[in-house]
Amino acid sequence: MAKSLHAVMVPFPVQGGINPLMQLAHLLSERGFFITFVNTEWCHRRMLDAGGHALQQPAEGFRFLTIPDGLPAKHERYTDLITYLRALENLAPVLEQRLLVTLSEGIPPITCIIGESYMSCTYQLALNLRVPRVVFWTMCAALSISQFKAELLLSRGHIPVKLGEAKRAENLITCLPGNLPPLLPTDLISFYRAESASDALVKRFLYESQMQNKGDYVLVNTVEELEGREAVAALSINGCPAMAVGPLFLPNFLAHRDVVRSTSMFAEDESCLEWLDAQQPASVIYVSFGSTAVKSKQQLEEIALGLENSQRPFLWVLRKDIAQGEPGILPQGFLERIRDRGLIVRWAPQVKVLSHPSVRAFLTHSGWNSVMESFSFGIPMLGWPYFMDQFLNCRFVKDMWKIGMDFEGVDVDENKLVTREEVEKGVRRIMESEEARQRVFKLKEAAMKAVNPGGSSFLNLNKFVEEITQIAKSFAR
Structure with a gap:
């Protein structure tokens, strides 16, 4: 297929940000887009080390562009988040230069910049290149709205979050658009849990909220039938279209495209599939x-x-770096005792695992990618959130969609020690819950219907292709 459209995809450079944008890239490629996928050099090296050979030999109509993020190679990007965010904000000039010098004969002119919602640099980049900016939300619509409207929440006293008062009924958040259920203060992005609004991360995320309100189109990795069309529409910027197009991984999975493996920062251990x-x-x-x-x-x-x-x-899945810098030493004799019914790996091909008929439940951090993958295969969840959007995801899984459970107290204290008795009880309950299983099967059907031809996400993505083409033409005049 001759490709006349060209999307520059700019993910937030973490595993959970790169994955959904790469899924979207493949779906747009099917619809006639040439894809330029932007990785930082630091992420690119990690992917190559994990076996991402597709980065060196991309599919036809794809190219990978790498840029420096301005930080030393050994900088602790994920622990020094404020420095990381500030560095990413300043990527527009270097990315613009790389794009301009690599445009050549045979590559279509840029149609649009599709940037993850926290990549505020894409606003200036799109302005400079005179093309539309598409704001892409990798989180569920409800959490995205709470971030999109962070200035409103600040003015109403909901930010910063005071954990000691979070459970009081008068602190329920009811001022947000989108026909959302009342939110708890603990549902908000975890970085708003601070002593004051002058906290560096609070100020950073408030700035990102302002930039998330600037764009020409909005795509959300969610399902209309799960959260409602009103919730997605509430993310519109000045009346521009906002579309639900998820779960983005699912049509690629159904087409037998192993998209994640090419951009994984961890080497996947597929031996676990034989064990399953x-x-x-x-x-x-x-x-x-x-x-x-x-x-x-x-x-x-x-x-x-x-x-x-x-x-x-x-x-x-027991990552090498999960134990706060300490060796992940397990109890003495543990591996010997569980060898006949347990398996530990460093990293797993998660979509293949969750779709395996032997899997019944998922003990998860409640990241949005994991939540969607889980309900798309009819797998109930036992949630244990850690940071960012995971607290809202976990609560909605339990209280709104009723397809899972959680551990008491971790919503207000992510460092709470969950005892072995609580873990045992939680595992037994989620494995035995027929109610959660029946409910999640209904969401599985809704997700499958949404991404198949004629479904809401399928049609929304087609509509995006039609409309962004017209919007791009108006920019070129």
Whole structure:
């Protein structure tokens, strides 16, 4: 297919930000777009080290562009987040220069810049290049609205979040658009949990909110049937279209495209799939806390003993760096005792795991990508949020959609020690809950319908292609 359109995709450079934008890139490529996918050099190196050979030999109509993020190679990007965000804000000039010098014969002129919502640099980049800026929300619509309207929440006294008063009924958040259910203060992005509005991260996220209100189109990685069309429409910028196009991974999965593997920062251990093949149907709990969460050595021991005492088969993703800089030492004799019904890997091909018939439940950090992957395969969740949007995701899974459970108290204290008894009880309950299982099957059907031809997300993505083309023409006049 001759490609006359050209989308420059700019993800937030973390695993959970790159994944959905790459999924979107493949769906747009199918619809006639040439794709320029932008990675920072630091992320690009990590992907290559993890086996991302597709980065060196991209598919036809794709190219990868790498740019420096301005930080030393050994800088702790995820722990020194404020410095990281400030560095990313200043990427527009270097990215503009790289784009201009790499445009050549055979590459269509740029149609639009599609930037993850926290990549505020894409606003200036789109202005300079005179093309539309598409704001892409990787989080659910409800959380995105709370961030989009952060200035309103600040003016109403909801930001910064006072955890000691979070459970009071008078502090429920009811001023947001989109026909949302009342939000708890603890539902807001975790970085708003600060002593004052002058906190550096609070100020940073308020600035990002201002920039998220500037653009020409909005795409949201969610499902209309899950959150409602009004919630998605509430993310519109000055009347511009806002469309739900998720779950973005699902049409690629159904088309047998292993998109994640090409951009994973972790080497996937596919041997776990053979282990799952040997387990009984719907018998395994999958345990993974995502790419950035950390746990204390004591907490890891409690998790290990809780899983052991549950007497349920489990597959546990235990990252090398999960134990707060300490070696992830497990209880003495643990591996020997669980060898017949447990498996531990450093990283797993999560979509393949969750779609496996042996998996019945998911103990998760409640990141939005994981939540969507889980309900798209009919897998109930036991939530254990860590930061960012995970607290709202976890609560909505439990209270709004009723497709999962959580641990008491972690919503107000992400460092609370969850005991082995609580882990054991939680695992048993989620594995035995027929109610959660029946409810999540209905969401699975809705997700499948949304991404298939004629479904809401499928049609919304087609509409985006038509409309962004017209918007781009108006910019070129």
